[in-house]
Amino acid sequence: MKVGIIGLGKMGFNLSLNVMGKHEVVAHDVDAANIEKLAAAGGKGVSSLASLAESLESPRIVWLMVPAGTITENVLGELKDLLSPGDIVIDGGNSNYKDSIRRSAELKELGIHFLDVGTSGGMEGARNGVCTMIGGDKEAFDSVEELFRDISVENGYLYAGGSGSGHFLKMVHNGIEYGMMQSIAEGFEVLEKSPFEFDYEKVARVWNNGSVIRSWLMELIENAFSKDARLDSIKGVMQSSGEGKWTVEAALDLQAATPVIAMSLMMRYRSLEEDTFSGKVVAALRNEFGGHSVEKK
Amino acid sequence: MKVGIIGLGKMGFNLSLNVMGKHEVVAHDVDAANIEKLAAAGGKGVSSLASLAESLESPRIVWLMVPAGTITENVLGELKDLLSPGDIVIDGGNSNYKDSIRRSAELKELGIHFLDVGTSGGMEGARNGVCTMIGGDKEAFDSVEELFRDISVENGYLYAGGSGSGHFLKMVHNGIEYGMMQSIAEGFEVLEKSPFEFDYEKVARVWNNGSVIRSWLMELIENAFSKDARLDSIKGVMQSSGEGKWTVEAALDLQAATPVIAMSLMMRYRSLEEDTFSGKVVAALRNEFGGHSVEKK
């Protein structure tokens, strides 16, 4: 197959190399440096979406690996004029599933197929074997299934169902990920505050060998501890990129109780602040009724 | 009645003045300055527990208002040798109800009655009308009910049941208090982060007049905001004094789901730290799988 890939960031670049192992790739990125980087790795890059469209024959396969939101929206807007009926657009980014359902309908009016694809596995997975969750027309999927099989680890791709289901599944995957990460983090928090002196790398290693909680995330933290035994060099500021929030919002819409995913997200928000207004309110209240002293700034 | 009061701290001093309004008080405190302060207010103080016991005739009424835990334990230990069968010991402090059940049994062996009394209302309540929840022998309660009636606001005392029930009720009261305070605090947190510019004192005031959430705590925060409009002068460090923790522990023992009280407590713990180890673990994990940057210290 010949695949057009748009976006050569961390994930897109690695994915391109992955696809190049078995298929032909033509890639585009707004940053010429990224195109050159791919060229150095033996890939072919073009300087515009128009060139990309021209480089591919119908039915084209175009894979977007660009930031979700406005950028994805804009790229799709441009592509509409460049693509032809029968072409297949794959959005491999972390788009909101509601956007994907809408985009699929919009492209369908032009006869263009749209697959919403959640990709997991991190940068390393993107390079050597990714995990993909695919939503959209079954027929369109069938015509490119080979591609998914080739870039994914064994059993690592799933046609999840109709439009939006791929990104929905990826979203929920990330929600679970938030909860798992916070679970692991809380465990080490308790160890850190305990009277014992644990070697965290060794703890993570033993938990990765035979225990119930063995997991890739535990392997990753073992690796992190191997480089910085007590994580002394970093701050506990936990950013988030949106999918955990979407999972909670979906849960609210569906009236599904997801306390753990919600709390994982809220602890991330909490970590962005050194002090909180809510804390001041409680401290002020304790002072009011009980004369408890407050810490002055 | 003649009441021996042990402990002239913030609560005990105010309570003594309250009792003195209708009854005779003999008080003791380890700090002579506190005794003098009471004397200045027209109260009578003695310099030892032995003197206190001597100043009262059997059946004595002795009210402890000292810190829960070791100090309460020690004072009760000394009192055992100084009191006589038929005497009534009232523990008005924030003791754990399990301790109170044990202490009641120990004193019972000596023929001494023990009432475990939860007191609420803050310093102002202690002075002018307290809220009391009383556990222990009904008979002992009956013999001193007059005292509780006189120092409490109208309908503000309750014989709650057998030994331990008074302190249990106070413990749960504090658990609810934690949840209410955190609820109010989170509300103002959302206001503070909103695009609007609210006048918090006015917000608290309007909520105190006719709204569903009108409450003493809301009045207290209105008062706090009247003195420091945005609480700029204080830090959001939320200390806790044990009863919230006991409530959660009791809930765990009883297999009662109390997510809100538990979270209120955990946010207090979280506020004691500028940075967390759990946060570092999550940040490190995000860096491992996604190459997300971490904040360096």
Add this chain to the structure above:
Amino acid sequence: MKVGIIGLGKMGFNLSLNVMGKHEVVAHDVDAANIEKLAAAGGKGVSSLASLAESLESPRIVWLMVPAGTITENVLGELKDLLSPGDIVIDGGNSNYKDSIRRSAELKELGIHFLDVGTSGGMEGARNGVCTMIGGDKEAFDSVEELFRDISVENGYLYAGGSGSGHFLKMVHNGIEYGMMQSIAEGFEVLEKSPFEFDYEKVARVWNNGSVIRSWLMELIENAFSKDARLDSIKGVMQSSGEGKWTVEAALDLQAATPVIAMSLMMRYRSLEEDTFSGKVVAALRNEFGGHSVEKK
């Protein structure tokens, strides 16, 4: 003043009586029975929005007290054609503040003022003294301040700020309400599971007299217990009407940590189900790794 009121449901009917105490009311409801009910109480009703508009002179004051969402949207749509520049529309319902900001802008184009007004205090408050939080043009507010003063309890109305701020404040008020209610509920849950036998009505009463957690909600539960001592007749199904959810959504958007409000909402969702799929997953997992028995249906 002469006030047009649209919507004579539980809240609107009581509010109409309240307004009628000092002002002239012309009311409309889609249900003729409600109009007759108001007539029986001495009020004047009309059978259409057009009649309502005709009954008022410019600048008209029209107060909506209809369900948020589609109905509010539709009524406003009709009103646009019936009102004139300078008229003031007051939305006293539980509308989402984002809708209110949009509606204000839309009406502004027609020269019509829009005030978004959160009302609290329940049915009893609507009747005898409500609590109102008002957002919108300060000028428009000034011209009807008298109305708010007359229908609210003393200090029970607040001009909160620009468009949307009134409904935002009401939304957050309800979020706090969710947290407070759940706090109280969890306290009684612990009492119910405890080894003691508490009289809940008496417990609520003593807590309402002098304690730190005295509040209108505690008074309401005292009242509920007075009618059904252990709430034996009802089920613990906790419905919700949207504002708690909006508060959590706003908190997510603002990256504000609100664990207690979020958990209060999630426990409501949980209460809607007898069994959960999440519970099955955990039970199945325990069976898989530990051979722990599962409960069969």
Add this chain to the structure above:
Amino acid sequence: MKVGIIGLGKMGFNLSLNVMGKHEVVAHDVDAANIEKLAAAGGKGVSSLASLAESLESPRIVWLMVPAGTITENVLGELKDLLSPGDIVIDGGNSNYKDSIRRSAELKELGIHFLDVGTSGGMEGARNGVCTMIGGDKEAFDSVEELFRDISVENGYLYAGGSGSGHFLKMVHNGIEYGMMQSIAEGFEVLEKSPFEFDYEKVARVWNNGSVIRSWLMELIENAFSKDARLDSIKGVMQSSGEGKWTVEAALDLQAATPVIAMSLMMRYRSLEEDTFSGKVVAALRNEFGGHSVEKK
């Protein structure tokens, strides 16, 4: 080595077979049937603790695999009179680390070594390769390290530190396990309530191949779904066996914020009930202030 094993339940039986692969085992169980079962598998069983002690030469190695709490306490009480200085007692059960610290001290007075060993990996791990976390005297550990190496998977044993650290680590491991299980469960809860129709076995499979959340627990749920596609046959009742509760209690003692582990535990408690008193309180309150209808029993 020759190892005495006490307790031939699910875990103890499998562990015995595991040990028998490389070492000599003499086992005891209060249930003769279990001893016979081991005999049938080629193992040697004895009918009393005294016989067990006699069958071993000093320094004896005795491994307890009995229920934590009273039974462990009783067995250790009996063993004290049967063992000799220099013997090593290994508690492989899920004992509370505080008990283990105490027991270690008690046995030390008799010159007996005590190792507190957390074991993970479920029944299958016990049989074919366990994960062990070991606390106690380093010297005692060194003398039996060979045993741990032989029964554990590669890198699957860790000398964690002084007395109590093995059981502490296992406790925290279980706390993390609770959080991870609840995270996975909430994810599937959202899928179940979504408008899509997912094949859960396939979802779990794709997540196990290349995704960030691949883990043994995800493999186990894949297996469970392969047998019962929507878990229709079971109820979502989530029992718990104590270690999650201990983790939260330890977190409270250490003032460590562990919202996710705490919520995981509370959702388990919640699942034990069809209806809740807390739910009734909230429903009653909504009825009181808003006239919202309640569901009657």
